[in-house]
Amino acid sequence: MSEQWLDEIKWTDDGLVPAIAQESGTGKILMFAWMNREALAETAASGFAVYWSRSRQKLWRKGEASGHQQQVKAMYLDCDADVIVMEIEQQGGIACHTGRKSCFYRQFVEGEWRVVEPVIKDPADIYGA
Amino acid sequence: MSEQWLDEIKWTDDGLVPAIAQESGTGKILMFAWMNREALAETAASGFAVYWSRSRQKLWRKGEASGHQQQVKAMYLDCDADVIVMEIEQQGGIACHTGRKSCFYRQFVEGEWRVVEPVIKDPADIYGA
Numbered sequence: 001m002s003e004q005w006l007d008e009i010k011w012t013d014d015g016l017v018p019a020i021a022q023e024s025g026t027g028k029i030l031m032f033a034w035m036n037r038e039a040l041a042e043t044a045a046s047g048f049a050v051y052w053s054r055s056r057q058k059l060w061r062k063g064e065a066s067g068h069q070q071q072v073k074a075m076y077l078d079c080d081a082d083v084i085v086m087e088i089e090q091q092g093g094i095a096c097h098t099g100r101k102s103c104f105y106r107q108f109v110e111g112e113w114r115v116v117e118p119v120i121k122d123p124a125d126i127y128g129a
Numbered sequence: 130m131s132e133q134w135l136d137e138i139k140w141t142d143d144g145l146v147p148a149i150a151q152e153s154g155t156g157k158i159l160m161f162a163w164m165n166r167e168a169l170a171e172t173a174a175s176g177f178a179v180y181w182s183r184s185r186q187k188l189w190r191k192g193e194a195s196g197h198q199q200q201v202k203a204m205y206l207d208c209d210a211d212v213i214v215m216e217i218e219q220q221g222g223i224a225c226h227t228g229r230k231s232c233f234y235r236q237f238v239e240g241e242w243r244v245v246e247p248v249i250k251d252p253a254d255i256y257g258a
Contacts, residue, residue: 005241020149020158027156029149029205032212044237076158076233077242079225083161085233096208104205104214108173112134113206 006037010082016052019084021095024073030095031103033060035084047072049086066126068092092121099123135166139211145181148213150224153202159224160232162189164213176201178215195255197221221250228252 009017016034023030033051035043039059042050049070053060063069070088077084096103098119105117138146145163152159162180164172168188171179178199182189192198199217206213225232227248234246 002240005237008242018147018161020161022156022158027151027158029151029156029158029214032147032149032207075237077235077237078161078232079227079229079234080232083233085158098208100208103207103209104212105208106206108134108204108206111131113137 003041006041008081009037009040009077009084010080011037012082016054017082017084019049019051019086021049021070021086021088021090024087024089028102029104030070030088030090030101033062040084043072043086044075049088063091066092066094066097068094068126070095094120094126097123097126099126132170135170137210138166138169138206138213139209140166141211145183146211146213148178148180148215150178150199150215150217150219153216153218157231158233159199159217159219159230162191169213172201172215173204178217192220195221195223195226197223197255199224223249223255226252226255228255 011017015036019035020032021030036052039050039052049062049072051060069091072086072088074087099121100117100119105115106113107116140146144165148164149161150159165181168179168181178191178201180189198220201215201217203216228250229246229248234244235242236245
């Protein structure tokens with residue numbers, strides 16, 4: 001496959017692009033992470049979301065530890081060619097490392113961030129004790 | 130109002146946080162931009178999305194030129210406290226400077242980015258000739 005579609009991305013100086021994972025069907029935003037060229041290429045080839053972990057400085061095949069893979073149904077690019085949106089099916093129904101469905105589980109209410117989503121599964125059970 | 134909620138944000142070294150604007154009701158992701166502390170504070174106080182324009186290095190009150198303001202219905206913070214999601218009502222139904230509803234108007238299909246959303250209004254008519 002030609003790599004022109006990868007060349008069209010306006011990567012940051014660090015060679016990254018932000019990626020937003022949105023639940024297919026509901027539109028719920030589940031997480032936000034970064035991809036490098038290799039991660040995005042592997043995402044397209046495998047059909048499962050692969051990110052670049054900035055903290056660990058390595059490819060992060062989402063679900064490799066938790067089993068919570070993200071099957072990519074569609075990918076979109078924005079007008080500036082510097083942000084990716086993915087429609088995904090979230091395996092296990094849990095995207096967040098805290099054991100919640102979405103990473104965006106805190107809502108701004110009356111001047112503070114309040115937790116508005118339950119923990120579905122204890123992280124100790126997800127990642128092993 | 131206490132500013133503790135602003136102190137809880139993990140700003141980048143440049144003092145910014147990414148913000149995702151999602152259409153209330155449909156969940157459609159309309160745009161992605163950045164906020165600094167002042168932009169986020171003004172967003173919360175005014176109820177309308179205010180970003181930080183990195184290219185112009187100034188506050189960007191969305192809609193100030195186009196009239197396409199974004200009324201904020203809800204705001205969420207992620208687990209790492211470094212990304213904001215806003216549920217918004219998009220005035221004029223157009224978020225993108227290209228005159229499309231969403232900035233994410235290109236879909237990855239058969240190895241290329243294809244435009245899949247129509248221009249609703251000519252940008253020349255939005256921003257003045």
